[in-house]
Amino acid sequence: MPDGTSKKPSRIQMRNRSLILDAALDVFSAHGYRGATLDQIADAAGLSKPNILYYFSGKEEIHVTLLNQLMETWLDPLVEMDASGDPMTELLGYVQRKLDMSRDLPRESRLFAGEILQGAPRMLPHLRADLKPLFNEKCAIIQTWMDEGKLAQVDPRHLVFSIWATTQHYADFDSQVRVLLDDEPHGSAARFLDQMYRSLLAP
Structure with missing residues (x-):
């Protein structure tokens, strides 16, 4: 959007920005x-390409805006x-979330x-400034629970990685999951992951 004004965006401008970002999320995720191209985003949003460029300088700004929100x-x-909290409850709750x-x-x-697969060219500052300190803090908490005998001893870092891998699989490989399973995947996934992590972490 053009600089040089502090005027609050109108309802139409807010709606159009929201339309563009939602359409771009579809395009980028696919x-x-x-x-992804600006033409694809414009088509998905039902707006012209010049209209897209009124709100954003280009594809990269749209992508960065989505990543920042995410x-x-x-x-x-x-x-x-x-x-x-109770260590097992906290970790299994994290898996479910x-x-x-x-x-x-x-x-x-x-x-x-x-x-991430591209090397996080636009997200690397967030990973370093936001994710890494939080990751270190929570891994230290998990290690304390293990040292206190409340959980089995495993590497907390790889435990968190495994939680990310086993849960995000159901989004990132959704098409494959739905071909291979006859039921709604998340109910059976929740039961399996609860059983797996409960068995792994039981002291």
Whole structure:
């Protein structure tokens, strides 16, 4: 949007920005950053390409805006892990929250995965400044629970990685999952992951 004014965006401007970002989320999650074009985003949003460029300078600004919005949402489930809670309950709750995100936010999961697969060129500052300190803090909490005998001893870092892998799989590989399973995947996934992590972590 043009600089030089502090005027509050109109309802139409807010609606159009929202339309553009929602359409771009569809396009980026389907085609990746490199495969996505402004023409595709304009078509998906039902707006002209010049209209898109009124609100955003180009494809990269749209992509960065989506990633910035996503980061807080992506960190929230880990933030909620409570050091004062019951360790097994906290970890299994984290697994369930991540699985719920795969069900409810599949486009966002694929957007995030696509960025990471490219080497995180636009998200690396967030990973260093936001994710790494939080990751270190929560891994330290998990290690304390293990040292206190409340959980089995495993590497907390790889435990968290495995939770990410096993839950986000259901979003990132949704087409394959739905071909291979005859039922709705998230219910059976929740039961399996609960059993697997409960068995792994039982002291």
